[in-house]
Amino acid sequence: MPELVGAEPGWRTIGILGGMGPAASADFLTMLVGAVKAARDEAHPRVLLESNPNVPDRNAAMAGGASPGPVLAAMAGRLLAGGAEVLAMPCNAAHGWAGAVRDVLPADAVFVDLIETAVAATLACAPRTVGLLAVGATHGLRLYHAPLEAAGVRVIAPPADAVAALVARVKGGDTGPAARSAATRLAVRLAEDGADVVLAACTEIPLVLDAGNCPAPLVDATAALVKATLNAARLAVAA
Amino acid sequence: MPELVGAEPGWRTIGILGGMGPAASADFLTMLVGAVKAARDEAHPRVLLESNPNVPDRNAAMAGGASPGPVLAAMAGRLLAGGAEVLAMPCNAAHGWAGAVRDVLPADAVFVDLIETAVAATLACAPRTVGLLAVGATHGLRLYHAPLEAAGVRVIAPPADAVAALVARVKGGDTGPAARSAATRLAVRLAEDGADVVLAACTEIPLVLDAGNCPAPLVDATAALVKATLNAARLAVAA
Structure with missing residues (x-):
């Protein structure tokens, strides 16, 4: 990954496959801009975002429902046609269908993989046990289990229903103190069960869980994607 | 303007002409989603956003620089081509060149005018004197002076340099307590000079001024645009 160099270098245009959910996409854009x-203004990258609420549900797809793949490929195609050269998708579970995006990617464009990025950020903490906060599809597809277990890391998680309830609450617009307390309770339980690191691996989770209310070191997959996306978009300045 | 009706009606696709500045665009998207x-997710509208940091500077254009018009028209054209049917532009000063956007608008699409929307929200407060927080181009083009004075409302404003300094600070990423205090000082002075209502008429201002730190009733032009955009995008449900 290239280093951030120069004061106001040029940028490649960033394309965001969003809407999964809409609030998580807005959060990603806010973090990216910040x-x-x-x-x-002129020192910022150009950013195209499609917030599409009609991507087939990832958890329903795991249960035999419509695949998100074709819709994600169409979104990627529109962003690329608009000039995007670096694509990012702030939804962990949707990465189960990231192949559909890669299939339409021309050689001169980049897809910044959220899972690879977040796994690298997690392994940098050298954990023995990771507490995974993710929705059912992310578990079912073993998006994090496979790479973390391959690196010798144990993965533990709360009951799937508890995470689903919290995510539904955030998608419904509740990011207040009660939702934050519910997120803390999940993280406390993971820490008690031995997690050295809590991995927020659903883009709704960081809306209610941050360093201020997490009892263990927290890896925010969304924040890792922000950093990796800017690194991929920033053009190196010739020395 | 159609009323908000129904629980989960259909939506027309929203297109956001953004990047003026990037943080203000992210703020607009966050408010819109909220x-x-x-x-x-499925109950949300589809939203396309182009955050383009290369729109010629509005204040420089007033001083004889390049016109933002052609770039704004090109952005509108791309959003419309992507399926947007309701366009919004969260930048007050750029509305001096809104004609360039209207010129490319097909008959079945809508441009939700920020200035008209914010003037209506201001007049709804029945003020005698409005304290206008806006950048030089917004003043120079009399975007708010003309309609407010035509309605018999007096318009007062802080020295242009003071507002420009605050906006530059916010564009530089400073939305902390000191920037908020600077915003409060501007608003206090307007209230002391007789403003019944403070009109935040630059999309960077609400990032540091809200009901919590404004000493007078505040009209947030960005918030008014959010509401008007959703009203224009929401399809009426047949009774």
Whole structure:
């Protein structure tokens, strides 16, 4: 991954496959803009975002429902046609169908993989046990279990229903103190069960769980994707 | 403007001309998503956003620089081509060139005018004097002065340099307590000078000024645009 170099270098256009959910996409854009740390509008990258609420449900797809793949490929195609060169998708579970996006990617464009990015950020903490906060599809597809277990890390998780209830609450617009307390309770239980690191692996989770209310070191997959996306988009300045 | 009706009616696709500045666009998207008040992703509208940091500077254009018009028209064209049917532009000063957007608008699409929307929200407060927080181009083009004065309302404003300094600070990423205090000082001075209502007429201002730190009734032009955009996008459900 290239280093961040130069004060106001050029950027490649960023394309965001969003809407999974809409609030998580807005959160990702806000974090992305904030992380640019530019003093002037002109020093920012151009960003195209499609917030599409009609991507087939990832958990329902696991149960035999419509595949999100074709809709994700169509969104990627539209973003690429609009000039996007670096694609990011702030939804963990949707990465089970990331192959559909990669299939339409031209050679000069990049798809910044949220799962690979978050796994790298997690392994950088050298955990023995990771507490995974993710929805059913992310578990079922073993998106995090496979790479973390391959690296010798144990993965534990709360009951799937408890995470689903919290995510549904956030999708419904509740990010207040009670929702934050519910997130803390899940994280406390993971820490008690031996997690050295809590991995927020659903983009709704960081809306109610951050360093301020998590009892263990927290890896925010969304924040990792923000950093990796900007690194991929920033053009190196010739020395 | 159609009323908000039904629980989960259909939506027309919303297109956001953004990047003026990038943080203000992210704020607009966050407010828009929050205002939908939907329990599920599928109940949200589809939203396309282009955050383009290369729209020629509005204040520089007033001083003889390049016109933002052609770039805004091109952005509108891309959003319309992507399926947008309701366009919104969260930048007050850029509305001096809104004609360029209207010129490319097909008969079945809508441009929700931020200035008209914010003027209506301001007049609903029945003020005698409005304290206008806006950048130089918004003043120079008399975007708010003309309609408010035509309605018999006096418009007062802080020195242009003071507002420009605050906006530059917010564009540089500073939305902390000191920036909020600077915003409060501007609003206090307007209230002391007789403003019944403070009109936040630059999309960077609400990032540091809200009901919590404004000493007078506040009209947030961005918030008014959010509401008007959703009203224009929501399809009426047949009775």
